[in-house]
Amino acid sequence: xxxxxxxxxxxxxxxxxxxxxxxxxxxxxxxxxxxxxxxxxxxxxxxxxxxxxxxxxxxxxxxxxxxxxxxxxxxxxxxxxxxxxxxxxxxxxxxxxxxxxxxxxxxxxxxxxxxxxxxxxxxxxxxxxxxxxxxxxxxxxxxxxxxxxxxxxxxxxxxxxxxxxxxxxxxxxxxxxxxxxxxxxxxxxxxxxxxxxxxxxxxxxxxxxxxxxxxxxxxxxxxxxxxxxxxxxxxxxxxxxxxxxxxxxxxxxxxxxxxxxxxxxxxxxxxxxxxxxxxxxxxxxxxxxxxxxxxxxxxxxxxxxxxxxxxxxxxxxxxxxxxxxxxxxxxxxxxxxxxxxxxxxxxxxxxxxxxxxxxxxxxxxxxxxxxxxxxxxxxxxxxxxxxxxxxxxxxxxxxxxxxxxxxxxxxxxxxxxxxxxxxxxxxxxxxxxxxxxxxxxxxxxxxxxxxxxxxxxxxxxxxxxxxxxxxxxxxxxxxxxxxxxxxxxxxxxxxxxxxxxxxxxxxxxxxxxxxxxxxxxxxxxxxxxxxxxxx
Amino acid sequence: xxxxxxxxxxxxxxxxxxxxxxxxxxxxxxxxxxxxxxxxxxxxxxxxxxxxxxxxxxxxxxxxxxxxxxxxxxxxxxxxxxxxxxxxxxxxxxxxxxxxxxxxxxxxxxxxxxxxxxxxxxxxxxxxxxxxxxxxxxxxxxxxxxxxxxxxxxxxxxxxxxxxxxxxxxxxxxxxxxxxxxxxxxxxxxxxxxxxxxxxxxxxxxxxxxxxxxxxxxxxxxxxxxx
Numbered sequence: 151x152x153x154x155x156x157x158x159x160x161x162x163x164x165x166x167x168x169x170x171x172x173x174x175x176x177x178x179x180x181x182x183x184x185x186x187x188x189x190x191x192x193x194x195x196x197x198x199x200x201x202x203x204x205x206x207x208x209x210x211x212x213x214x215x216x217x218x219x220x221x222x223x224x225x226x227x228x229x230x231x232x233x234x235x236x237x238x239x240x241x242x243x244x245x246x247x248x249x250x251x252x253x254x255x256x257x258x259x260x261x262x263x264x265x266x267x268x269x270x271x272x273x274x275x276x277x278x279x280x281x282x283x284x285x286x287x288x289x290x291x292x293x294x295x296x297x298x299x300x301x302x303x304x305x306x307x308x309x310x311x312x313x314x315x316x317x318x319x320x321x322x323x324x325x326x327x328x329x330x331x332x333x334x335x336x337x338x339x340x341x342x343x344x345x346x347x348x349x350x351x352x353x354x355x356x357x358x359x360x361x362x363x364x365x366x367x368x369x370x371x372x373x374x375x376x377x378x379x380x381x382x383x384x385x386x387x388x389x390x391x392x393x394x395x396x397x398x399x400x401x402x403x404x405x406x407x408x409x410x411x412x413x414x415x416x417x418x419x420x421x422x423x424x425x426x427x428x429x430x431x432x433x434x435x436x437x438x439x440x441x442x443x444x445x446x447x448x449x450x451x452x453x454x455x456x457x458x459x460x461x462x463x464x465x466x467x468x469x470x471x472x473x474x475x476x477x478x479x480x481x482x483x484x485x486x487x488x489x490x491x492x493x494x495x496x497x498x499x500x501x502x503x504x505x506x507x508x509x510x511x512x513x514x515x516x517x518x519x520x521x522x523x524x525x526x527x528x529x530x531x532x533x534x535x536x537x538x539x540x541x542x543x544x545x546x547x548x549x550x551x552x553x554x555x556x557x558x559x560x561x562x563x564x565x566x567x568x569x570x571x572x573x574x575x576x577x578x579x580x581x582x583x584x585x586x587x588x589x590x591x592x593x594x595x596x597x598x599x600x601x602x603x604x605x606x607x608x609x610x611x612x613x614x615x616x617x618x619x620x621x622x623x624x625x626x627x628x629x630x631x632x633x634x635x636x637x638x639x640x641x642x643x644x645x646x647x648x649x650x651x652x653x654x655x656x657x658x659x660x661x662x663x664x665x666x667x668x669x670x671x672x673x674x675x676x677x678x679x680x681x682x683x684x685x
Numbered sequence: 686x687x688x689x690x691x692x693x694x695x696x697x698x699x700x701x702x703x704x705x706x707x708x709x710x711x712x713x714x715x716x717x718x719x720x721x722x723x724x725x726x727x728x729x730x731x732x733x734x735x736x737x738x739x740x741x742x743x744x745x746x747x748x749x750x751x752x753x754x755x756x757x758x759x760x761x762x763x764x765x766x767x768x769x770x771x772x773x774x775x776x777x778x779x780x781x782x783x784x785x786x787x788x789x790x791x792x793x794x795x796x797x798x799x800x801x802x803x804x805x806x807x808x809x810x811x812x813x814x815x816x817x818x819x820x821x822x823x824x825x826x827x828x829x830x831x832x833x834x835x836x837x838x839x840x841x842x843x844x845x846x847x848x849x850x851x852x853x854x855x856x857x858x859x860x861x862x863x864x865x866x867x868x869x870x871x872x873x874x875x876x877x878x879x880x881x882x883x884x885x886x887x888x889x890x891x892x893x894x895x896x897x898x899x900x901x902x903x904x905x906x907x908x909x910x911x912x
Binding site for chain 1: 739742744745768770771772773775776779781783785786787788792795796797799800801805808810828844848874
């Protein structure tokens with residue numbers, strides 16, 4: 151009778167069943183989707199972290215920034231420019247230095263970290279930025295002479311592509327910066343008015359990319375633990391002292407480089423020996439280029455030491471205590487655990503994460519509460535409408551708990567149906583989200599401005615007198631991102647069995663709550679009173 | 686002497702509170718009903734007919750006074766025992782039939798046995814047999830909405846009969862039926878009652894229905910009189 155009655159009620163009161171089930175389904179669908187997408191975002195975050203710090207890295211140590219370290223400067227001496235015959239000087243300079251603010255740890259410090267209890271492995275790296283200046287300047291001497299003549303000279307020898315004319319004609323110029331942004335080369339175009347009075351007539355590019363000095367072999371911790379070789383080979387200890395470089399494959403693609411290409415780093419020509427891509431789903435590895443650490447030190451004028459220490463803890467649960475132990479040994483260093491690192495990641499990825507963890511969570515909770523409340527109200531309403539039915543059953547000798555059980559079962563089945571429909575909707579929604587495949591951007595470890603803020607870049611030094619460029623010639627936002635690592639991660643969400651179980655569980659809970667609400671009302675009905683509603 | 690008393694009511698009062706007002710539904714009712722009696726209960730609306738039926742049907746308890754059913758003091762019975770008593774001994778028939786709208790005729794009859802310990806297979810057999818007795822064998826798998834009023838009341842009678850009760854309590858059983866159907870239903874009730882030696886208590890406004898009974902009660906302002 152129990153099952154017959156249950157089946158009859160669910161099938162023959164289809165509207166009630168559908169409304170309660172759908173109400174729960176919508177709540178469950180939302181919870182499932184939010185939870186799946188939020189898992190996806192979490193995965194993306196860990197992908198980014200893995201790319202940045204290595205899969206096995208539990209703790210990352212950097213030295214606190216030293217004050218007074220200025221932006222990169224290019225010092226050009228008298229003989230640095232190459233003069234061409236058509237009235238321009240060409241200047242090229244590639245500069246390799248540690249990232250702004252970074253100072254190094256010496257070997258003794260690394261040894262100290264190794265000695266800390268709970269440290270299973272240590273990897274080190276020297277993080278550098280290579281900045282290249284390449285451009286042409288007007289030859290002021292020649293210009294002056296020519297202006298006295300016919301006053302209009304065409305600048306010819308352009309190695310970058312800008313055309314520079316006489317004093318009234320516009321000249322093209324570009325500042326190109328490269329960071330690890332998806333398209334590492336972005337250009338801000340401005341049109342200075344060139345002239346012999348020193349106002350412009352100049353075009354140059356500044357490119358910058360990240361360089362990581364690493365010690366040879368591949369470790370289970372550190373930046374090289376999260377890369378896969380796509381072509382060529384990795385650096386080995388045999389590369390020490392050699393101008394060999396391994397490139398991030400995305401960077402190599404955008405720069406049109408391949409194995410055996412030449413790359414200028416710190417004014418030296420390096421040979422590309424290999425290309426690497428991230429092991430995880432992130433689009434880029436932690437650095438654009440990887441070179442032997444001793445070469446890096448020499449070129450960057452760093453005597454010894456490393457900027458980054460990557461630590462693998464013996465026990466994943468002991469990360470926090472190990473990090474405290476390291477902090478005791480290195481009181482001045484910045485020690486970040488993977489959890490801290492996650493919070494350091496900014497950009498749309500972290501926005502999405504914040505959005506999901508706050509708005510998404512609350513939205514789910516609210517919708518779920520509404521769905522539960524609706525299910526309860528509809529069930530109670532259903533019980534009220536069935537007062538006569540339940541009164542009759544009581545008159546026929548049905549015990550109250552038999553009726554309550556019946557109401558409860560109806561609600562639970564509605565909950566299960568709602569959970570299943572909700573999960574299906576959730577799967578659909580997640581499939582749509584994945585089909586759209588939103589690309590989230592994560593920025594991590596950005597340093598301050600490069601070449602100053604809104605006032606436009608001023609590159610002082612040597613005999614290079616900067617032209618009086620219009621303010622904002624260097625997009626300060628772009629510039630500020632140089633040195634930061636920006637990753638694009640395609641969001642890929644999936645509903646895990648755990649999420650599914652949780653969804654169905656919630657739906658059943660909703661059903662139980664609704665059934666309890668309805669059942670309590672049904673139980674409270676006194677048989678005589680329920681019969682009185684007959685009239 | 687053979688024990689023949691089914692109900693024995695002594696000094697039964699029933700008072701309802703309606704807001705601040707007290708409504709005296711039954712006043713000092715003394716009543717003895719024997720096995721196999723056919724009784725009609727008449728009286729104006731609100732006079733206490735339904736209240737009396739509910740007390741006889743163990744759906745409600747008196748405010749004061751004593752009710753004995755088959756020699757058992759109902760006051761001393763737990764609500765569980767009262768429920769069991771309803772399940773096994775009392776058959777209800779309602780003016781609106783009160784069938785469960787989502788269930789077929791057959792299932793509606795089985796519902797009455799679901800409150801007892803009768804096994805599922807037996808429930809089906811017994812329900813089918815009783816439905817055949819009330820002339821609805823061919824309608825067993827129809828929903829109430831597919832049946833006429835008379836047919837629905839037949840199902841309700843089958844539901845009341847299937848447990849083989851001691852008493853049938855009918856509250857305006859023909860109130861919603863036309864005269865022809867009314868007579869058919871009353872005949873069915875009477876045959877069923879006499880064949881099974883059941884006490885039949887019919888509350889009605891209809892004097893034609895009341896006239897068919899052998900004993901007539903009238904309730905007015907909570908006072909029961911023999912007519």
